[in-house]
Amino acid sequence: MLSTLKLLRSGLSPKNFIAGVVQANNYATEATFTTQPYKLHKLDESPSTSVTMTRDEGLKFYTEMVVIRRMETVAANLYKSKAIRGFCHLYSGQEACAVGMEAALTSDDAVITAYRAHGWAYIRGISILGVLAELTGRKSGCARGKGGSMHMYAPNFYGGNGIVGAQVPLGAGIALALKYEEKPNVCVALYGDGAANQGQIFEAYNIAKLWDLPCIFVCENNGYGMGTSVSRASASTEYYTRGDYIPGLWVDGMDILAVREATRYAKDYVLKNGPLVIDCATYRYHGHSMSDPGTSYRTRDEIQEVREKRDPIINLKNRLIDANLADADELKKIEQDVRKQVDEAASKAKADPELPLEELYNAIIVDPPSDMRIRGCDLSIQAKTTA
Numbered sequence: 001m002l003s004t005l006k007l008l009r010s011g012l013s014p015k016n017f018i019a020g021v022v023q024a025n026n027y028a029t030e031a032t033f034t035t036q037p038y039k040l041h042k043l044d045e046s047p048s049t050s051v052t053m054t055r056d057e058g059l060k061f062y063t064e065m066v067v068i069r070r071m072e073t074v075a076a077n078l079y080k081s082k083a084i085r086g087f088c089h090l091y092s093g094q095e096a097c098a099v100g101m102e103a104a105l106t107s108d109d110a111v112i113t114a115y116r117a118h119g120w121a122y123i124r125g126i127s128i129l130g131v132l133a134e135l136t137g138r139k140s141g142c143a144r145g146k147g148g149s150m151h152m153y154a155p156n157f158y159g160g161n162g163i164v165g166a167q168v169p170l171g172a173g174i175a176l177a178l179k180y181e182e183k184p185n186v187c188v189a190l191y192g193d194g195a196a197n198q199g200q201i202f203e204a205y206n207i208a209k210l211w212d213l214p215c216i217f218v219c220e221n222n223g224y225g226m227g228t229s230v231s232r233a234s235a236s237t238e239y240y241t242r243g244d245y246i247p248g249l250w251v252d253g254m255d256i257l258a259v260r261e262a263t264r265y266a267k268d269y270v271l272k273n274g275p276l277v278i279d280c281a282t283y284r285y286h287g288h289s290m291s292d293p294g295t296s297y298r299t300r301d302e303i304q305e306v307r308e309k310r311d312p313i314i315n316l317k318n319r320l321i322d323a324n325l326a327d328a329d330e331l332k333k334i335e336q337d338v339r340k341q342v343d344e345a346a347s348k349a350k351a352d353p354e355l356p357l358e359e360l361y362n363a364i365i366v367d368p369p370s371d372m373r374i375r376g377c378d379l380s381i382q383a384k385t386t387a
Helices: 004-010 014-019 055-080 095-102 118-123 128-135 167-180 199-210 256-273 300-309 312-322 328-351 379-386
Strands: 030-034 039-041 050-054 110-112 187-192 215-221 248-252 276-281
Touching: 050 055, 050 256, 055 095, 055 118, 055 128, 055 312, 055 328, 095 118, 095 215, 095 256, 095 312, 110 167, 118 128, 128 328, 167 187, 167 199, 167 215, 199 215, 215 256, 248 256, 256 276, 256 312, 312 328
Parallel strands: 110 187, 187 215, 215 276, 248 276
Antiparallel strands: 030 050, 039 248
């Protein structure tokens, strides 16, 4: 059984604690935790601050966040060795956003995000190799190496978009399609605090509210747009109130359980009432992109403090151990297995062949009609034209 100290730290009542212990291996089957209070805008009720997590859920969340963290570390190394070229925006520190939201969604719900998309691509179903090979521009990539870091796609995952803020009106359009087809699903449209002042964001808010579209607008607020802090870029940093006539919700984006609970609440809300804005307060450990060291506009001490006190993976690890949902050795084994898996995928991604040049114009249109010919794309037409 747990010690009295662990029982108190777990936040469990004695009744739930006793009911939650698996006698066979002495692990609890589930535990209840308390999150930070949510901040509300035009909402009468808050998501619950008392959240339950099972042992299986906890191990799944931990594994997924460790995969994303390790995958981004490897991506950074690949970039430094010039195996990855062009732009590369890393998600390290923000893992609880993607993993927490996905835990409250189904595969039929849609997600569209900006170019800091590697973690989202993985959590939406793209394999580790599919992500890393795409980054290195290789054949096994999720877009066969054609999209690279900023353009990754999967079923019901619409990217990975390179134009700042442009994914938000696209997300409203996806939500319109879901409503038009009378599907019981939502679209999560994510953008950063750096994009939050874009005019098209507010245009998307407007049409989404006019038509009560099932869209969750999420600002992944990591504190800095490129090299500018939110306090220097925005007259109002309360992004959850930015929808004005659209209700909003602030959530601690470093707490995976708070994010999951907020997303559950948001999905239920928008299916009944129309759009909602979430301000997901998170943090990025790396610079804006690989060309940004990330230390000219913030101190190393600030980054280190977040790593020590707010890191989403460490916080989940402590919760799992303190609530007796797992032990340190088990979690260390997960980390070792993930490291091996990601490193093997990286080796394959570097060795994978690139597409031949003649494939440059292929895959422009999905399932074109048999009588359609696209100039420059159909190799037989191109050969006749140049002959």
